[in-house]
Amino acid sequence: MPELGLIIEVVLIFIKVYIVGMILFMLPLPLTWLERKVAGRIQVRLGPHRVGPKGLLQPFADMVKLLLKEDIIPDKADRFLFKLAPLLAMIPAFAVFVAIPVGDTFTIPGIDYVFKLYISDMNVGVLYVLAIGGLGIYGIIFGGWASNSKYSLLGGLRSAAQMISYEVALSFAAIGVVMMSNSLSLVEIVKSQGGGFWNWNLFYLPVGPVWFLIFFIASLAEINRIPFDLPEDEGTLGSGFHTEYSGMRFSFFMLAEYIAMVTISVLAVVFFFGGWMPPIDPATFGIKVPAQIMSVWGIGWFIAKVVVFIYIFMWIRFTLPRYRYDQLMTIGWKILIPVSLITVLVTGLMRIFLT
Amino acid sequence: MLLTYLPVLLMIGFATIMALVVLFASSIFSPKNPYKEKNKPWECGLEPIGEANKGHFRVHFFIIAILFVIFDVETLFLFPWAVLLTDKSISLFIFAEMIIFVVVLAIGLIYAWKKGALDWV
Numbered sequence: 386m387p388e389l390g391l392i393i394e395v396v397l398i399f400i401k402v403y404i405v406g407m408i409l410f411m412l413p414l415p416l417t418w419l420e421r422k423v424a425g426r427i428q429v430r431l432g433p434h435r436v437g438p439k440g441l442l443q444p445f446a447d448m449v450k451l452l453l454k455e456d457i458i459p460d461k462a463d464r465f466l467f468k469l470a471p472l473l474a475m476i477p478a479f480a481v482f483v484a485i486p487v488g489d490t491f492t493i494p495g496i497d498y499v500f501k502l503y504i505s506d507m508n509v510g511v512l513y514v515l516a517i518g519g520l521g522i523y524g525i526i527f528g529g530w531a532s533n534s535k536y537s538l539l540g541g542l543r544s545a546a547q548m549i550s551y552e553v554a555l556s557f558a559a560i561g562v563v564m565m566s567n568s569l570s571l572v573e574i575v576k577s578q579g580g581g582f583w584n585w586n587l588f589y590l591p592v593g594p595v596w597f598l599i600f601f602i603a604s605l606a607e608i609n610r611i612p613f614d615l616p617e618d619e620g621t622l623g624s625g626f627h628t629e630y631s632g633m634r635f636s637f638f639m640l641a642e643y644i645a646m647v648t649i650s651v652l653a654v655v656f657f658f659g660g661w662m663p664p665i666d667p668a669t670f671g672i673k674v675p676a677q678i679m680s681v682w683g684i685g686w687f688i689a690k691v692v693v694f695i696y697i698f699m700w701i702r703f704t705l706p707r708y709r710y711d712q713l714m715t716i717g718w719k720i721l722i723p724v725s726l727i728t729v730l731v732t733g734l735m736r737i738f739l740t
Numbered sequence: 741m742l743l744t745y746l747p748v749l750l751m752i753g754f755a756t757i758m759a760l761v762v763l764f765a766s767s768i769f770s771p772k773n774p775y776k777e778k779n780k781p782w783e784c785g786l787e788p789i790g791e792a793n794k795g796h797f798r799v800h801f802f803i804i805a806i807l808f809v810i811f812d813v814e815t816l817f818l819f820p821w822a823v824l825l826t827d828k829s830i831s832l833f834i835f836a837e838m839i840i841f842v843v844v845l846a847i848g849l850i851y852a853w854k855k856g857a858l859d860w861v
Contacts, residue, residue, distance in 0.1 A: 479751050
């Protein structure tokens, strides 16, 4: 008979997984609305405004439309892989969020139960996030190949080559963070940045901003967004790897893409912007604030930082043009990787001699 | 240990079930009216010529994949090194080792560069 504490823990894990999964599943609704509103703002037009007040119900209308669309499978397609690919793209995007913390712990007053504000604190969190996040490539390349259409095949191949090229730079940026924070666990990485904004990894001068730039550029390419959205380059490829997809299967690819955008924003916040740590910690000035209030305040900061990042991704999308494919490869292999190799050595020297 | 990785399985199961439920709902509500023209691969309205997935693609993608394997394995070696770096007793020794490792890989990168493996014409 297992003891009571273990049972409570397992039940809590079930509840947390359910809640996080539901939030992720519903996430594209506000994000698509926001993206189209931002697009409208930037291009001096209104954006969605007919369905509901300020177009707020537009995503629901889109959802109903996608649900009612015919699910077309081309005759020449490899039927099994064609059906499997959207799931393979979507499921890793969900699985990544298991390792992501939104806060440290919350001690429930009265019963003194320590409630963890993360699903699981893995000791190899960074590695897990990179590895599982990378699995999404399989969905895209299977989808592109199985459709048996030339545009899809080209889109899938481009996407695979682009993602693996920038995966190297992204891993290097993660190594930089691990060196600065001395841990692979995401919770520990955030804790090492506490105390005030001058302790954030971004301000670990002079290498912090360089790592952030490498991370940011590589992650833009990793989630296939402008200026690196060549797998979906509508000028040359139709719509890339999902040309042949329709209805719900198409929306699974979109879901995976939006979740990837949120994942990257969260990682940027955790790696470089101190996660749930507020920019100025009252404890540094000797002001005592109850731990519970600090936890809730921290979650607020975390969400605010993530939203700012999501907005920046949308802003970039509607501001910059698209790179050519050879330029993309040049940036990845000839600039980002040599720069990260040098920065690894500089960071190593700083960590050895300055701490 | 189990409690750390149990949520991964749960989340994968949850996502799979949700996806299958949504696909099932969609299959109930959506129309089914396939015909020959609709099920052709999309090629801007022209007749598709040949099969797309019978293996004709640039070999360059393959070269990039091989380079990726080399460099990704390198980054994997760097992760444990990065965690142990501030351990005073071994830090200078492992740092010197890593310099040698990185230089060897940098030579590899320069070689690939000079051979034109990174150029995309």
